Amino acid sequence: MRLDEQQLAQFDELGYLFLPECFPREQVEAIRQASNEIFREQRPEIWRERDGTPRTAFACQQYSEVCADLASDARLVDPVEQLFGEDVYLHQFKINAKAAFTGEVWQWHQDFPTWHKDDGMPEPRAMNIAVFLDDVMPINGPLMIVPRSHKSGALESSHDLQTTSYPLWTLDNRTVTDLVEKNGIVTPTGKAGGVLMFHANIVHGSAGNITPYPRRIVYLTLSALSNAIVAPTRPDFIAHRDFTPVQKHDGSRLERQVADHAAA
């Protein structure tokens, strides 16, 4: 899937791009079912909210065939390779659960400062590309993005170990207020199967989910091959050490999974 000139210009200007309806319903259903099985597992790679609800399943492409297929799906890998102009490797793979009623916040942050400070990533030549597994609505904790904030570069951040169970380098309220006064906030929403990609320095976060509607999103963090991390402090399941280029394939592998599932 290649981005056209207009999409490239939008990404450059706003720092994010939402591509609705990239994955057909049956494929999203296959990933959603895989995620249900994953979130039932008891494993160290599954991060939990403070009340024990699953928050994030890291590195599940290492044990779920459906996720492995998704981690090398050209629909996700192509646009990132196009933007960086080189091959990419998988820095991180995760499913964020944002569970109904109990899913907690992601504080305001940029991704690159965490990758840089915790993993020794040299440059912001990596980015998240995400697939919505549920309909993402204004009410169930959509990602909130401050458009154009990537143009500010990496901002000062502090290590927040308290707000949620997951440590993150976060921005202070003054910084966020200034950026929001200039640029506003957008919440890309849409049906399951939509794809959202955003720049490593875009300011973003999400509120808690007190609705009965879960908001599961799969994130691939793809890094330019020339930008491999040099000083990882986090476990391998959060910051991968396999710097080989993603061997991408077209969506037929997921289609096959759907067919196998239907035949079973």
Ligand SMILES: O=C(O)CCC(=O)C(=O)O
């Ligand atoms: O899933 C979310 O709501 C936010 C995730 C996020 O900000 C991140 O992984 O950097």
